[in-house]
Amino acid sequence: MYASYTILILLFITMILFIWGRFRYDIVALISLTIAVAIGAVPYHLVYSGLSNPAVITVACVMVISQTITNSGVLSPLIHAFDKFNYYPVIHIGLLTLITAVFSAFMNNVGALGLMMPIAIQSAIDAKRSPALYLMPIALGSAMGGLTTVIGTPPNLLISSYRAENTSIGHPFAMFDFSYCGFWIALIGVIFIAFIGWRLIPKRKNLSHTEEIFEIEDYITELKITEKSKLDNASIHEFESMLDSDYRVLGIIRNQRKRLVVRPQQRLEVGDILILQAPSSVIEKITSLYKLDLIGDQKKNIELLKDDDITVNECVVPQGSTLEGRSSAQLRLRSRHSCNLLAVSRQGRPFKERLNHVNLIAGDVVLLQGPNLLVQETISRFGLLPLLGRNINISKTKLFYLPLLIFCIAIILAALQIFPVQIAFGGAVMVMLLTNIIPARKVYDMIDWPIIILLAAMIPIGHALQSTGGTALITHYLLQHATSLSPPAVLFLLMIITMTLSDFMNNAATAVVMAPIAVSIAQALNLNIDTFLMAVAISASCSFLTPVGHQNNTLVMGPGGYKFIDYIRVGLPLEIIVLATSMPLLLHFFPIH
Numbered sequence: 001m002y003a004s005y006t007i008l009i010l011l012f013i014t015m016i017l018f019i020w021g022r023f024r025y026d027i028v029a030l031i032s033l034t035i036a037v038a039i040g041a042v043p044y045h046l047v048y049s050g051l052s053n054p055a056v057i058t059v060a061c062v063m064v065i066s067q068t069i070t071n072s073g074v075l076s077p078l079i080h081a082f083d084k085f086n087y088y089p090v091i092h093i094g095l096l097t098l099i100t101a102v103f104s105a106f107m108n109n110v111g112a113l114g115l116m117m118p119i120a121i122q123s124a125i126d127a128k129r130s131p132a133l134y135l136m137p138i139a140l141g142s143a144m145g146g147l148t149t150v151i152g153t154p155p156n157l158l159i160s161s162y163r164a165e166n167t168s169i170g171h172p173f174a175m176f177d178f179s180y181c182g183f184w185i186a187l188i189g190v191i192f193i194a195f196i197g198w199r200l201i202p203k204r205k206n207l208s209h210t211e212e213i214f215e216i217e218d219y220i221t222e223l224k225i226t227e228k229s230k231l232d233n234a235s236i237h238e239f240e241s242m243l244d245s246d247y248r249v250l251g252i253i254r255n256q257r258k259r260l261v262v263r264p265q266q267r268l269e270v271g272d273i274l275i276l277q278a279p280s281s282v283i284e285k286i287t288s289l290y291k292l293d294l295i296g297d298q299k300k301n302i303e304l305l306k307d308d309d310i311t312v313n314e315c316v317v318p319q320g321s322t323l324e325g326r327s328s329a330q331l332r333l334r335s336r337h338s339c340n341l342l343a344v345s346r347q348g349r350p351f352k353e354r355l356n357h358v359n360l361i362a363g364d365v366v367l368l369q370g371p372n373l374l375v376q377e378t379i380s381r382f383g384l385l386p387l388l389g390r391n392i393n394i395s396k397t398k399l400f401y402l403p404l405l406i407f408c409i410a411i412i413l414a415a416l417q418i419f420p421v422q423i424a425f426g427g428a429v430m431v432m433l434l435t436n437i438i439p440a441r442k443v444y445d446m447i448d449w450p451i452i453i454l455l456a457a458m459i460p461i462g463h464a465l466q467s468t469g470g471t472a473l474i475t476h477y478l479l480q481h482a483t484s485l486s487p488p489a490v491l492f493l494l495m496i497i498t499m500t501l502s503d504f505m506n507n508a509a510t511a512v513v514m515a516p517i518a519v520s521i522a523q524a525l526n527l528n529i530d531t532f533l534m535a536v537a538i539s540a541s542c543s544f545l546t547p548v549g550h551q552n553n554t555l556v557m558g559p560g561g562y563k564f565i566d567y568i569r570v571g572l573p574l575e576i577i578v579l580a581t582s583m584p585l586l587l588h589f590f591p592i593h
Helices: 001-018 026-040 054-072 076-080 091-108 109-126 133-150 152-164 179-195 210-214 236-240 280-289 333-337 372-383 402-415 423-435 449-467 470-480 487-504 507-524 529-541 551-560 564-589
Strands: 220-225 248-254 256-257 272-276 292-294 311-316 338-346 366-370
Touching: 001 026, 001 449, 001 487, 001 507, 054 109, 054 152, 054 402, 054 449, 091 109, 091 133, 091 292, 091 311, 091 338, 109 133, 109 338, 109 423, 109 551, 133 179, 133 272, 133 333, 133 529, 133 551, 152 423, 152 449, 152 507, 179 529, 179 564, 210 564, 220 280, 248 338, 256 551, 280 292, 280 423, 311 372, 311 551, 333 338, 333 372, 449 507, 470 487, 487 507, 487 529, 487 564, 507 529, 529 564
Parallel strands: none
Antiparallel strands: 220 272, 220 292, 248 256, 248 272, 311 366, 338 366
């Protein structure tokens, strides 16, 4: 009894830390696993059992395959085929949401959103609408699409694995078992978003250019070195070190020639025009102290910072990126990676002071400038998701369709139950490696390791919850207070609890916690275990109310400029629709008795 209360207290503290969000979810999960081992709730020989779980292996394989298909460019023609509907918002938003949902059914959710975000933003700009009207719909569509297949989302894989390993049934759900309910829920959800959902998003400024989003005219300035200036013959490094302020030289215009690649030791001359990045207060100080002339008062266009070899890319910081929790100064973006951090926007609000010392968080939008190849390498190295100006490395050979073909074969093999899903998708990754479709040196970069660590750490804790009697305690408490409820009402209550948890903590962690509770309730009431497992899978994936419930909700928050309340405006009616739709579907396809 002592052990059961201990694991429940640990689990409660873990949930609080997930909801607080101060520490990254994989770190929280590892700390919880360490404590669980220390108190004896998780035996030593089971500490790393999560890494060998089929769900974890499958999630990693799907991440690799998704990234490979995205990079191949094979899906781009399909996406652009719908550009002609730009000026019909109901049709266009509906189609983009539907396409995202279809991709998400077979790809990693974040990969599907990363593929669709640049298209959605460009579509909004072309149609002279706010990107906010497009980004939340496709984020919600990516979550709903995951409901339809066993590989669509980590909760589905975890529930399927739990069914095989911890119930008397002894085998996982098949590839499309989730489609019986998930397909109709996703379809009704997409219809709601297309006709009503996007209208609930507050109307905001129609941003049509990057400089409007970041207001670059406030901190990108041209200053001319005059004959009276103290900067004649000073090096760029000396100039940038003269004041204890955050400013830097992005380029020099000399003899009407623009140079955007500048060296710290380069000497300045009278007549040089400096392209300077600094807040307006610092610009005033520099102009006064060093006798510099301000070149015009017109707004600076983003094209000032580009030339044939220099590009400017707008990206969003995803959860798990190595940029998360660190600043540009700490990472030495300029000296080590030859990239300038031009701007940072958080929830639609740009930072203007001490830009290079801002600790970045998931959902921040950053503007990077530098040599084209180096910027693309930096985006890849730090796992950023490009928005506008996305460069996809599309294969020029006739075999660019091979990743998609191999993936389809793996899906068929898993759907026909010729191979277990983890074997089918693991085999697909091996074929891609052997045929050099995936370079071996890049395969590990395609995996979102924080998610893998989260799953691997939470699975033993989920087992401990059951083995120590914690599940039995929760089940007893719930049933004690639900004795007057009918079985469908108990199922409905379980869905509400699961959905609420998932709105504030990672959906995979929610599935791990709720799966044993659902099975215990079903067994105690002598009801169909599958009905309750499916209910948990659906509820855990439908985290629409907050920006922290699902990674994709976080990713669109910055680019869309959303506030917390915006998610409730759209997510609450959508969650009600999911509950109202899923109950009759569950009772029909998975009879409760």
